[in-house]
Amino acid sequence: QVQLVESGGGLVQAGGSLRLSCAASGRTFSRYAMGWFRQAPGKEREFVAGIRRSGGGTYYADYADSVKGRFTISGDNAKNTVHLQMNSLKPEDTAVYYCALGPRVVIVSTPSAYDYWGQGTQVTVSS
Numbered sequence: 001q002v003q004l005v006e007s008g009g010g011l012v013q014a015g016g017s018l019r020l021s022c023a024a025s026g027r028t029f030s031r032y033a034m035g036w037f038r039q040a041p042g043k044e045r046e047f048v049a050g051i052r053r054s055g056g057g058t059y060y061a062d063y064a065d066s067v068k069g070r071f072t073i074s075g076d077n078a079k080n081t082v083h084l085q086m087n088s089l090k091p092e093d094t095a096v097y098y099c100a101l102g103p104r105v106v107i108v109s110t111p112s113a114y115d116y117w118g119q120g121t122q123v124t125v126s127s
Contacts, residue, residue, distance in 0.1 A: 002026035002116045004099050009121030012089055016125070020084040022099030022118055030077045033107045035114060036084045038095035038123075048097070049073040050107030051082060062107045067093075089125045096120040 008020040022034070035050040050062045051073045061073050072085040082099060098121075100114035108114075 002101065004101060004116055004118035006097065006099050006118040006121040009097060009123045011124045011126065014089060014091055014125055014127050016089050017085070017087045018089065018123060020086065020097055020099075020121060020123075022082045022084075024080045024082075024101060027101060027116070029080055029082060029101055030075065031105070033102055033104050034075075034082050035100045035102070035107065035109075036073060036082075036097060037100060037111055038093075038097045039120075040095040043095075045098070045111050047109035047111075049084060050109070051075050052105060052107050053077065060107070062109075064109070086123070089123075091125045091127045093123060094125050095123060097123050 003025045005023045030053040033052040036048040037045050038048050039045040047064050052060050059075050070088045074083050099118045101116045102114035
């Protein structure tokens, strides 16, 4: 059984940083693409960042335009964990953040492309 557990959310002032983690069990994440999504109240779930690992061990990442240059996604293959380092946070980054693991080996920005989801972690950025 595949489980994803997020951690690291919280309340931070604008300009601050948070690091989210997503620990996977039941499936080796490095064989599939993993994504971070977020959903603010009254809005649709949106893609934030994704990561995949090539057969040669190189990690590839993709980001939404709104977070490029501020967020960094990384993978820890030994711990089967993906991290999302979020810097220069803005109030508009406030949302519940979810990690997702899909059957595909490529990064896809569409939520329906992912099989498994974590329970979500709240990120609140105050102005």
